[in-house]
Amino acid sequence: xxxxxxxxxxxxxxxxxxxxxxxxxxxxxxxxxxTRRPKFIVLAARGTSDNAAQFGRYLLEIATGIPVSLAAxxxxxxxxxxxxxxxxxxxxxxQSGESTDTNLVLERARAQGxxxxxxxxxxxxxxxxxxxxxxxxRAGREKSVAATKTYTGQLLALYLIAYALGAQVSLDDLRxxxxxxxxxxxxxxxxxxxxxxxxxxxxxxxxxxxxxxxNAFEFALxxxxxxxxxxxxxxxxxxxxxxxxxxxxxxxxxxFAPPGVTWPSTRELVEKLHGLGxxxxxxxxxxxxxxxxxxxxxxLPMSLARKSAIPVELFTPIPYIVPAQLFAAHLASIKxxxxxxxxxxxxxxxxx
Amino acid sequence: xxxxxxxxxxxxxxxxxxxxxxxxxxxxxxxxxxTRRPKFIVLAARGTSDNAAQFGRYLLEIATGIPVSLAAxxxxxxxxxxxxxxxxxxxxxxQSGESTDTNLVLERARAQGxxxxxxxxxxxxxxxxxxxxxxxxRAGREKSVAATKTYTGQLLALYLIAYALGAQVSLDDLRxxxxxxxxxxxxxxxxxxxxxxxxxxxxxxxxxxxxxxxNAFEFALxxxxxxxxxxxxxxxxxxxxxxxxxxxxxxxxxxFAPPGVTWPSTRELVEKLHGLGxxxxxxxxxxxxxxxxxxxxxxLPMSLARKSAIPVELFTPIPYIVPAQLFAAHLASIKxxxxxxxxxxxxxxxxx
Numbered sequence: 078x079x080x081x082x083x084x085x086x087x088x089x090x091x092x093x094x095x096x097x098x099x100x101x102x103x104x105x106x107x108x109x110x111x112t113r114r115p116k117f118i119v120l121a122a123r124g125t126s127d128n129a130a131q132f133g134r135y136l137l138e139i140a141t142g143i144p145v146s147l148a149a150x151x152x153x154x155x156x157x158x159x160x161x162x163x164x165x166x167x168x169x170x171x172q173s174g175e176s177t178d179t180n181l182v183l184e185r186a187r188a189q190g191x192x193x194x195x196x197x198x199x200x201x202x203x204x205x206x207x208x209x210x211x212x213x214x215r216a217g218r219e220k221s222v223a224a225t226k227t228y229t230g231q232l233l234a235l236y237l238i239a240y241a242l243g244a245q246v247s248l249d250d251l252r253x254x255x256x257x258x259x260x261x262x263x264x265x266x267x268x269x270x271x272x273x274x275x276x277x278x279x280x281x282x283x284x285x286x287x288x289x290x291x292n293a294f295e296f297a298l299x300x301x302x303x304x305x306x307x308x309x310x311x312x313x314x315x316x317x318x319x320x321x322x323x324x325x326x327x328x329x330x331x332x333f334a335p336p337g338v339t340w341p342s343t344r345e346l347v348e349k350l351h352g353l354g355x356x357x358x359x360x361x362x363x364x365x366x367x368x369x370x371x372x373x374x375x376x377l378p379m380s381l382a383r384k385s386a387i388p389v390e391l392f393t394p395i396p397y398i399v400p401a402q403l404f405a406a407h408l409a410s411i412k413x414x415x416x417x418x419x420x421x422x423x424x425x426x427x428x429x
Numbered sequence: 430x431x432x433x434x435x436x437x438x439x440x441x442x443x444x445x446x447x448x449x450x451x452x453x454x455x456x457x458x459x460x461x462x463x464t465r466r467p468k469f470i471v472l473a474a475r476g477t478s479d480n481a482a483q484f485g486r487y488l489l490e491i492a493t494g495i496p497v498s499l500a501a502x503x504x505x506x507x508x509x510x511x512x513x514x515x516x517x518x519x520x521x522x523x524q525s526g527e528s529t530d531t532n533l534v535l536e537r538a539r540a541q542g543x544x545x546x547x548x549x550x551x552x553x554x555x556x557x558x559x560x561x562x563x564x565x566x567r568a569g570r571e572k573s574v575a576a577t578k579t580y581t582g583q584l585l586a587l588y589l590i591a592y593a594l595g596a597q598v599s600l601d602d603l604r605x606x607x608x609x610x611x612x613x614x615x616x617x618x619x620x621x622x623x624x625x626x627x628x629x630x631x632x633x634x635x636x637x638x639x640x641x642x643x644n645a646f647e648f649a650l651x652x653x654x655x656x657x658x659x660x661x662x663x664x665x666x667x668x669x670x671x672x673x674x675x676x677x678x679x680x681x682x683x684x685f686a687p688p689g690v691t692w693p694s695t696r697e698l699v700e701k702l703h704g705l706g707x708x709x710x711x712x713x714x715x716x717x718x719x720x721x722x723x724x725x726x727x728x729l730p731m732s733l734a735r736k737s738a739i740p741v742e743l744f745t746p747i748p749y750i751v752p753a754q755l756f757a758a759h760l761a762s763i764k765x766x767x768x769x770x771x772x773x774x775x776x777x778x779x780x781x
Contacts, residue, residue: 321774322772338508
């Protein structure tokens with residue numbers, strides 16, 4: 078079995094451990110932030126961590142009402158023109174904690190009086206030393222080059238930050254996420270069988286919206302890294318503004334399809350794609366009954382109906398990425414590739 | 430001749446007209462903003478206009494030091510959770526001025542006390558009525574579905590906004606841009622001949638960084654819209670963090686290669702891509718002598734050396750997109766497609 082597959086399966090335990098271990102310091106952070114509400118929030122990251130940051134961008138803005146921006150590291154590293162970050166909260170996300178450019182963003186921001194948080198897997202990393210508050214993703218060492226358990230761990234840390242900022246993120250609901258993730262793993266054999274169909278796929282389209290927009294980036298990245306598929310990723314709205322012209326007969330499309338406010342536009346897009354002759358596969362759960370009626374579907378066993386989170390799909394991004402990770406890992410094997418050793422890549426990438 | 434090609438050629442005159450016509454109101458705006466410096470800036474747009482916004486994100490942050498964010502319209506339209514925009518500057522960009530979702534962002538922001546600017550081609554549009562200050566892109570009616578002259582006009586407006594915010598954007602330098610754009614058009618025949626080589630290209634990679642990052646998005650979008658090429662777009666740094674694994678022998682790659690701080694990492698990437706057997710084509714100008722030594726190159730006749738803008742590539746994005754637009758228009762014709770009528774698309778796209 079590949080390391081990637083083993084690490085995908087470690088996620089429920091890793092998430093439960095991270096949640097339990099980080100709760101106390103989250104409450105401390107909450108007290109600290111209660112009297113120091115940031116004027117805006119900046120997220121800095123690269124690669125998979127940048128996809129987690131993209132999730133944070135939606136979660137934190139929706140849940141806290143504080144404007145959020147994704148940092149453009151080259152503005153610090155190449156142009157040496159850091160903007161003014163007084164009164165802001167700057168969050169850097171890095172699996173290794175040794176990403177030179179995102180660490181530089183954090184350092185510059187802290188020097189300007191921003192409050193800084195680091196999210197990393199490594200307690201002894203440069204990032205853990207630089208940041209004023211550290212969330213440790215307690216996923217254990219990630220050996221596969223393709224990140225999986227650190228991505229979901231980073232998403233979990235972002236929920237805790239939203240909670241610490243006073244958002245309506247229920248810890249009771251959050252405690253269900255490791256279980257939902259375990260339930261998501263039960264679809265593995267169905268996913269493996271389905272992946273056979275895609276043996277000769279060389280390009281693809283992945284669509285997500287709102288809270289699951291980052292999952293579209295992450296699914297596409299896993300397919301690029303481990304299956305060498307040229308995978309495009311868009312929100313349904315951005316796709317309609319031009320790129321949809323490239324979609325033709327037999328184009329493979331993957332869509333995240335939670336229930337809630339993003340579903341009507343996702344359903345509309347599924348129908349449009351079918352009209353163009355594309356073949357869709359949606360990732361959804363039992364509480365979105367329409368999804369499996371309009372498209373081939375991976376249906377997760379969890380059901381959101383029993384919970385009352387607002388928005389209803391608030392806690393879908395972690396369980397929903399699991400079938401995507403499984404799909405990429407199995408498709409790589411089906412294509413005769415080793416998902417643990419993508420050509421050209423190494424685990425720690427340093428860029429400036 | 431296609432409308433798209435005709436409109437590409439209208440750009441020098443359109444830019445000169447927009448610049449002359451908007452100068453007086455820019456000076457007025459500058460006086461107004463002198464005493465009301467925004468705490469942060471938010472840009473809202475879709476499609477090609479969103480690529481212009483991506484440019485604005487880099488330009489305004491680098492040149493003014495004010496933090497900049499790209500709005501996620503679904504947070505307003507679907508989640509109905511607009512963040513707090515007091516004391517900010519919100520800029521909406523739309524060719525037609527009738528983009529429902531970006532107009533909603535502007536409306537909500539204005540209601541919260543943000544100062545609002547609209548950039549549009551249409552003086553009588555909803556956006557022109559909603560915004561407190563309007564920049565009119567005086568490019569004439571854009572008939573081609575694939576936007577070209579409105580994109581460069583939007584970039585010009587963003588330079589004027591940077592100037593109005595007190596940035597070191599010299600109007601004397603800016604006045605050279607229409608001439609540089611005219612010079613860029615002289616490479617058309619060389620581009621057309623070169624495009625023949627790509628007759629059977631069905632996927633591609635476009636790379637840009639910093640101020641030319643948005644051009645990578647825009648070049649890829651033109652190829653998706655008019656040539657149906659599955660075109661990926663990345664910064665050189667993001668490409669290294671995973672997606673480069675998909676690059677294999679004969680992968681076509683296009684890179685924006687201005688002189689200045691982004692060139693060393695771009696050159697490094699060109700060499701890496703060659704090592705993987707990919708074929709590169711760089712867009713550069715006479716002042717970057719190294720570029721044409723390391724790669725096949727489109728060399729624009731302009732030379733930045735005579736000017737002293739900081740950063741040196743500050744005014745490259747408008748002339749540099751011209752060969753990309755020409756390439757897409759000619760490649761579409763070579764592929765037997767009509768670039769004015771991309772399948773599936775219409776000129777005004779409304780999404781929520």
